[in-house]
Amino acid sequence: LVASMQKMEETYIMIKPDGVQRGLVGEIISRFEKKGFKLTGLKLFKCPQELAEVCALSPCFCSYFCREHYKDLNSKPFFPKLIGYITSGPVVCMAWEGDGVVASARKLIGATNPLQAEPGTIRGDLAVQTGRNVVHGSDSPENGKREIALWFKEGELCEWTPAQAPWLL
Numbered sequence: 001l002v003a004s005m006q007k008m009e010e011t012y013i014m015i016k017p018d019g020v021q022r023g024l025v026g027e028i029i030s031r032f033e034k035k036g037f038k039l040t041g042l043k044l045f046k047c048p049q050e051l052a053e054v055c056a057l058s059p060c061f062c063s064y065f066c067r068e069h070y071k072d073l074n075s076k077p078f079f080p081k082l083i084g085y086i087t088s089g090p091v092v093c094m095a096w097e098g099d100g101v102v103a104s105a106r107k108l109i110g111a112t113n114p115l116q117a118e119p120g121t122i123r124g125d126l127a128v129q130t131g132r133n134v135v136h137g138s139d140s141p142e143n144g145k146r147e148i149a150l151w152f153k154e155g156e157l158c159e160w161t162p163a164q165a166p167w168l169l
């Protein structure tokens with residue numbers, strides 16, 4: 001009973017501004033859907049445009065989420081560029097649930113540098129530059145929980161049970 005009440009593994013997937021601008025939202029969502037994972041959270045988040053340039057240079061409210069999200073990278077030389085990139089336009093925030101979803105989503109996404117990502121992965125098929133690699137996926141179940149709690153407010157996530165279909169049993 002206790003095991004059945006435990007939450008499934010969950011991951012935070014984010015379509016970055018270049019993915020939204022290039023019209024890849026449907027394509028990216030469909031890869032996780034077709035794989036068989038369950039979507040439990042979905043929203044667009046946009047940094048107000050007039051603040052985006054300031055956000056790239058100094059901490060402000062709308063870059064808070066990106067800074068907190070990437071806090072392990074805040075000493076890297078590319079950090080200011082990364083924050084500027086992520087706050088440059090709307091992102092799609094998603095929570096996905098399923099057995100082994102964290103590692104599997106990272107496989108579906110492919111290597112950080114899209115030129116090293118295998119064909120068939122999202123970055124391997126759809127991206128060229130590390131600095132424009134269209135999508136993020138949590139790197140551990142702990143970070144999955146942390147990032148979902150960061151980007152989603154209570155009540156924005158949706159718990160639901162997929163209809164049992166004989167072809168999935």
Ligand code: RTP
Pocket residue numbers: 073078082111112130131132133135136137138139
């Ligand atoms: P993500 O967190 O976005 O899923 O990416 P990742 O785990 O594959 O890669 P990570 O090392 O955590 O880097 C986070 C994001 O920072 C940007 N980046 N730019 N040398 C560079 O200019 C550089 N290195 C990393 C990428 O957007 C990367 O996805």
